Amino acid sequence: MRRRIPEMFLGIGFVGIMTTLFLGLNWAPSVSINAFESPAAQRIFYWHVPSAWAAFIAFGVLFTGSALWFFKRSPFGWRLHVAGAEAGLACGLMTVWSGCVWGAAEWGTPWDWSDVRLNTFGLLTLLALFLVLGRQSQPDGVETRDTFSSFGLYGFVLVPLTYIATRVWQIRHPGPVIGAGDGGGSLQSSMALVLLIGALSFTLFIVGHMMISMRITHLEQRLEHAQKSLDGGN
């Protein structure tokens, strides 16, 4: 049963994400027509915000894994790094894609190179893509792990920068709707409920994804070790 936990997380997370989509598109109330250029497009927010939340969890795992490998040479840390990078890439792409769709409808342009939040989050996703593709292009070894772990550590600087971006330099990206620090919230309770289901579902999904990814990396390492033994190496 314990071996099936990642698959269970993936399954429950997937069902939750589909539920969120259904509720977000059909059940949650519409936003004020006056406040938005394209109120219908705003419903993508039920996908965009939870996927961004999951992406930050993945980037946190990536940072932890990078630090564990870089400072402790922990094989478990390297598996965390690999899983965090892959999950960060998947969630980052979902967030960027949904944001671009909303931006095209609301602002008339999918991207704004002068907006700090868009740029820092886009860069985090590119960093994850760099780590995933880069790792696949290199033979496994301490040189590869050290180099990519150091990029993982440096790249994490972008996470707090992304978090504060809309609080400090709000240009195009909307300000925070949760944890804005003003005591109240701009969300109706039904909206907040859908968002909560979305955040929980994405979290379960991404945790399941990372656990499976770590298992695959572990199996790859065992396979490589077995091949080296057959080659007569150590």
Add this chain to the structure above:
Amino acid sequence: MAASLLSLVGLEVRRGMSIVLTDFNLEVDSKDVVVLHGKNGAGKSTVIESCARLLPLEKGSVHHHGSLVVDSEGRRSLAKQPFGLTLQSNGLLGDETVENHLSTVCSLSGMKTDLFPILDAYGLAHRRYDRIGQLSGGQARKVAVLAGLLPAMLSSEPRLILLDEPDTGLDESALAALISDIGQLREAGHAFVIASHHPEVMKCATRLHDLESETVQQQPKCQPWQALGIHENVSLLSTKTGHRYLRSTRAGMARNGLTALLVLGTLLAFIDPASLENQTLLVGFVLASPFAAGLAGDPVVHLMREQRAADWWRAHVNRLPAADFLAPVLGFVLTALGCVLFLDGINWKLSLIGSGVLWMTLLCVRFIELSTLRLARPNAVFIRLLLPILILPWALVVEYAATL
């Protein structure tokens, strides 16, 4: 008592996922010729490259002439005395002439000499002014071996020489010259660590080391080598070398200049500057070409990826040769050209900003590229995915420049 020329203390080194050396110790004194001769994969090259501070250490430390050069805590410092290094890959640039490369090696030792007799002994005198890329594989190897021997040939002070498979590709006469030179240099007080399986090279060892045990051999006395070098003050060697690489290859124009011109041409193909009134947009077009030229990366770093030339340099200096002159000059020229095309006349302030844009962009790209040099396949990594980080600062510079 004088310190050893080389001291390896408790070395543990990984390559890939394997630990190649464990608790390896070696002391090399003046007049020692240590030949490492284990089986393939035993760690001979790892010892040489660790001595040259090219590999990070898991444990232990490396000392040259009693001073720490690298240790497992990450401390790295330049060897206080010059040393010779020949890697398994030659570490040569195809566009350099033989004379230029060996003169640079002399300069790294703070010396100069007439190279003719040395080249003549190895049958290379007639190739002195030829580009290394025009030489045969064996001739190029001779140049790499000479580059390794030169610090000892020039100096009357004991020098450490590290040679990795120096015999590979050498003909009989060159091998005989090498064996003879090793003997004479040893008599003059220099020390060698050589990785080789060649019986002739093994014969000239004073200590044969198979990475587990050591055998001592007696060597007959011979005439000691007479130092050939004259002291010379050298400054800004990395910058001068970078400039010379660019002059001889025109790589700066080929990579950065052409990239920028292509950007200008593409913009002009779609835009009529006379029809545009938005100043920020026009300044953006002007500064797009120096930015694109910077994104193409440092052309010297690109050149030095050939035959591990970057590693050879990294062993000897803290700062690799770079396109220091090219960046500001090219940035200024490209921006001035952009001003003529988009703004109807040269704007000096904007040209200076363009010069800075190219210089800063090139520095950032160079830093990112050098961060991946340790990888097994640095050219295969998707380094350009990280460059969009430079777009926001560039956009801010454009906005500022538009207000001038």
